[in-house]
Amino acid sequence: MIVAVTAAATTRVAELERLAARTWRGLEEEPYGDWLLRAGGGFTGRANSVLVTGDPPEGLRAAVAAVTAWYADRGLRACAAVPTPGGEAADAAFAAAGWTRDEDTLVLVGPADPWPGADDPVLLDDAPDEVWLAGYRHRGAALPAVAAAVLRHAERPLFASVRPDPATDRPAAVARGVVSDGCLVVSAVTVDEPYRRRGLATAVMAALATEARTRGATSCLLQVTASNTPALALYARLGFTEHHRYHYRWAPPS
Numbered sequence: 001m002i003v004a005v006t007a008a009a010t011t012r013v014a015e016l017e018r019l020a021a022r023t024w025r026g027l028e029e030e031p032y033g034d035w036l037l038r039a040g041g042g043f044t045g046r047a048n049s050v051l052v053t054g055d056p057p058e059g060l061r062a063a064v065a066a067v068t069a070w071y072a073d074r075g076l077r078a079c080a081a082v083p084t085p086g087g088e089a090a091d092a093a094f095a096a097a098g099w100t101r102d103e104d105t106l107v108l109v110g111p112a113d114p115w116p117g118a119d120d121p122v123l124l125d126d127a128p129d130e131v132w133l134a135g136y137r138h139r140g141a142a143l144p145a146v147a148a149a150v151l152r153h154a155e156r157p158l159f160a161s162v163r164p165d166p167a168t169d170r171p172a173a174v175a176r177g178v179v180s181d182g183c184l185v186v187s188a189v190t191v192d193e194p195y196r197r198r199g200l201a202t203a204v205m206a207a208l209a210t211e212a213r214t215r216g217a218t219s220c221l222l223q224v225t226a227s228n229t230p231a232l233a234l235y236a237r238l239g240f241t242e243h244h245r246y247h248y249r250w251a252p253p254s
Helices: 003-024 059-072 088-096 129-136 147-154 200-214 230-237
Strands: 028-032 035-040 079-084 107-112 123-125 160-161 173-181 181-192 221-223 241-250
Touching: 003 079, 003 107, 003 173, 003 181, 003 221, 003 241, 028 059, 035 059, 059 088, 079 088, 079 123, 088 241, 107 230, 123 200, 129 147, 129 160, 129 173, 160 200, 173 200, 181 200, 200 230, 221 230
Parallel strands: 181 221
Antiparallel strands: 028 035, 079 241, 107 221, 107 241, 123 160, 160 173, 173 181
């Protein structure tokens, strides 16, 4: 009985990871057995890592070498996104090859609700303009030129922003959402520091959820690093719970 539960959990993790991968894609993608190779000019781990779900087409030692070569051909340091449960054997193979491990990222799930207390006017667009891009800080840094192409590279993405002062070239808050198989996947939630603790993260997420429900979404998924304590507290208040985790493995620098 325990084995059956574990297998079911592993299958569900793989399903959610593949769903999320459809909403944040590499500009180049190539199946490698059940794995998915992704490259996007180096912008974000999700768009530039091999998604390790299921099995590769050859043994794990050979698979690690093949993945390393695929990224080297594109001038990128090889990276693997390893979810658990399900990725333990592959993770051990990457570790044995000297690949370093990042911190855990939590995959949270909840209902696609227009959460209460979000009354600020939110602008929704189907593409990110320069103001939206100025508001998104990936790991605290401004975006590279390739970012806009990666952000747009999904089916009908939504870009939410709060712009209290239209004369400024930077919004107070932004977020991105994509609906896939009835699930709203939220990403890029960023609130400019002077506007924090005013409920603007909830506002942009609620606007995305309201539109997502017209597209058939009933659930919501988002990803947040384990060290992001303020975000985890917010998402817990909004009713999100942890489904599983993943982490990145990075090949030794060439």
